[in-house]
Amino acid sequence: xxxxxxxxxxxxxxxxxxxxxxxxxxxxxxxxxxxxxxxxxxxxxxxxxxxxxxxxxxxxxxxxxxxxxxxxxxxxxxxxxxxxxxxxxxxxxxxxxxxxxxxxxxxxxxxxxxxxxxxxxxxxxxxxxxxxxxxxxxxxxxxxxxxxxxxxxxxxxxxxxxxxxxxxxxxxxxxxxxxxxxxxxxxxxxxxxxxxxxxxxxxxxxxxxxxxxxxxxxxxxxxxxxxxxxxxxxxxxxxxxxxxxxxxxxxxxxxxxxxxxxxxxxxxxxxxxxxxxxxxxxxxxxxxxxxxxxxxxxxxxxxxxxxxxxxxxxxxxxxxxxxxxxxxxxxxxxxxxxxxxx
Amino acid sequence: xxxxxxxxxxxxxxxxxxxxxxxxxxxxxxxxxxxxxxxxxxxxxxxxxxxxxxxxxxxxxxxxxxxxxxxxxxxxxxxxxxxxxxxxxxxxxxxxxxxxxxxxxxxxxxxxxxxxxxxxx
Numbered sequence: 001x002x003x004x005x006x007x008x009x010x011x012x013x014x015x016x017x018x019x020x021x022x023x024x025x026x027x028x029x030x031x032x033x034x035x036x037x038x039x040x041x042x043x044x045x046x047x048x049x050x051x052x053x054x055x056x057x058x059x060x061x062x063x064x065x066x067x068x069x070x071x072x073x074x075x076x077x078x079x080x081x082x083x084x085x086x087x088x089x090x091x092x093x094x095x096x097x098x099x100x101x102x103x104x105x106x107x108x109x110x111x112x113x114x115x116x117x118x119x120x121x122x123x124x125x126x127x128x129x130x131x132x133x134x135x136x137x138x139x140x141x142x143x144x145x146x147x148x149x150x151x152x153x154x155x156x157x158x159x160x161x162x163x164x165x166x167x168x169x170x171x172x173x174x175x176x177x178x179x180x181x182x183x184x185x186x187x188x189x190x191x192x193x194x195x196x197x198x199x200x201x202x203x204x205x206x207x208x209x210x211x212x213x214x215x216x217x218x219x220x221x222x223x224x225x226x227x228x229x230x231x232x233x234x235x236x237x238x239x240x241x242x243x244x245x246x247x248x249x250x251x252x253x254x255x256x257x258x259x260x261x262x263x264x265x266x267x268x269x270x271x272x273x274x275x276x277x278x279x280x281x282x283x284x285x286x287x288x289x290x291x292x293x294x295x296x297x298x299x300x301x302x303x304x305x306x307x308x309x310x311x312x313x314x315x316x317x318x319x320x321x322x323x324x325x326x327x328x329x330x331x332x333x334x335x336x337x338x339x340x341x342x
Numbered sequence: 343x344x345x346x347x348x349x350x351x352x353x354x355x356x357x358x359x360x361x362x363x364x365x366x367x368x369x370x371x372x373x374x375x376x377x378x379x380x381x382x383x384x385x386x387x388x389x390x391x392x393x394x395x396x397x398x399x400x401x402x403x404x405x406x407x408x409x410x411x412x413x414x415x416x417x418x419x420x421x422x423x424x425x426x427x428x429x430x431x432x433x434x435x436x437x438x439x440x441x442x443x444x445x446x447x448x449x450x451x452x453x454x455x456x457x458x459x460x461x462x463x
Contacts (some may be wrong), residue, residue: 013352017359068371076384077396087368092360099356109356110349117423139386140399154412161419168426237387241375242368317408321451321460325415329448332422333441339429340437 020109024098027291028253029060034295035302036252043306063245070241075138078238082136087239087246089129094250096122097257102177104270104286105278115176116164119261120157123216126254127153130225133247134235145234148313149225152215155320156222160212162328166205166335167198167265176261180269184277194273199266204331206266208324210300213258215316217251219301221308222316255298263293407459411451418447 037059041048049056074083100115102108112118127149134146168174171182186196199206215222226234236247263269270286271277311319386393422440429436454460 009348009351010355013355014359016352017356020356021360021363069375070371071376071378071383072371073383075386077386077393088361088364091364092357095360096353096357099353110352112349114423135398137386138396138398139393140388143398151408154408158412158415158419161416162422165419165422165426168423169429172430173427174423232387232389242371246364246367318460321408321411322455325451326448329444333444336429336437336440340434 016109020098021095023103023287024095024253024256025249027256027294028249030295031252031255031298031302032060033057035298039299039302040306067242067245072242073240075238077138079136079138082132083238084243086129086133086136087243087250089132090126091246091250091253093122093125093129094254094257097254098260100176101257101260101264101290102180102269102286103290104283105177105280107270107283107286108177111175111177114174116168116174116179116261116265119176120161120164123254123257123261124153124157126250127216130235133239134225137235137238139238141231141233141237142235145225145227145231145237148231149218149235152218152222152225152316155317156212156215156324159208159320159324159328160216162325162332163205163208163212164265165332166202169332169335169339170196170198170202176264176269180264180271181277183268184271184273195268195271197266197268202266202331202335204327205335206262208328208331209262209266210297211324213262214301214304215320217254217258217301219255219305221304221311223310224313224316227310255301256294259294259297259301260290262297263290267293267297269293407454411454411459414450415447418443 033056037048037056049059052058052062074080097119099109100112100119102111130149131146134142134144134149137143167179170186171179173179173182183197184195218225224234225231226236228234231237236244239247270282270290272285272289275281275285388394421443425432425436425440432439
């Protein structure tokens, strides 16, 4: 029941879906403005956009307005249907990740028992969209970029999944709300004042997870799929206008979704130490707290992106298979022993 | 309908809404964007010159062995997750059991490493 109206299940679902879409696009737009337009500008001793709105804050709207007016171009040689499908896949899967992230004790969309499994599974579908985009463009640069993206996903999906295992061992559940609860009510070696945020007790896991996220998002130093000095712009070479904008939005929405998952797994999600974990206040305060934590993690992701040069393609694979995966496996073993011993 | 299936229904509805919204976003530009077809616009981009051959060229991709290794470890992850939620109940028995399992798989990775599969040449 909403506002005294009786609605069928699908009707409330549609309304809530639209709510989630707003909740996704808002942080994505904020990230573009704060990090892409302003932070990088200050890091490079320039002002960034200043004309559209106060301090250029309306720049993003101006950009969208520009892209809407662009001519719709599909290359003659391209596989038309796949070419048009790819942006849908990439954006929709990013949006689907948000469904499992809890924003408060009751502020959640679905409550899967295997929530983290769902998030990891859905988030990797977008690489399929990237592969489709690269293949359907019928362009050598695009194909190369798409294949690189697929290879990168294969290499970095594993450290990510294995890093999450440490959290699941500690929390004893795969449900994301359960993981938040385990962190809020946990104790660090007998001290329970701060709960047990896993960025302290699962520090190795968090570092591996964030590195893998960086690669999964194809942000520099892992941006070989769109490496502009080698591949023009990789899989989006042939895309223009609104379809290009969708890929762009997906990139930043994906940063938001992975930051939300990371904040839930490692930084206590929507909970704050000191305020009772499941009080009604948290339904209002929770989303704000989670957004703050998301922004913090996204800040780290973008800081790295704007600081480091690109890896070479072989270094990327080697780094994943010979460093990240062995360390992640060792992390699982150590966590297991510590969990059983204490 | 059980609550479990109902949540998957929610996911399905959300997917529908997301696709609908994307279709809306993509078609809204139809009202204002220009359509001036010229043959040159629909060529594939290849650094400004006419494209050589087709875009779907055959080239050696070196991800084949990586993909096999990936399958091995991804299946491992499927086994590890359910075990990880139940570790408290299994205690030392579970810890030793999974320790052996992980070490065995790590040996597989070590073998591939020693064979030089992970080198990029």
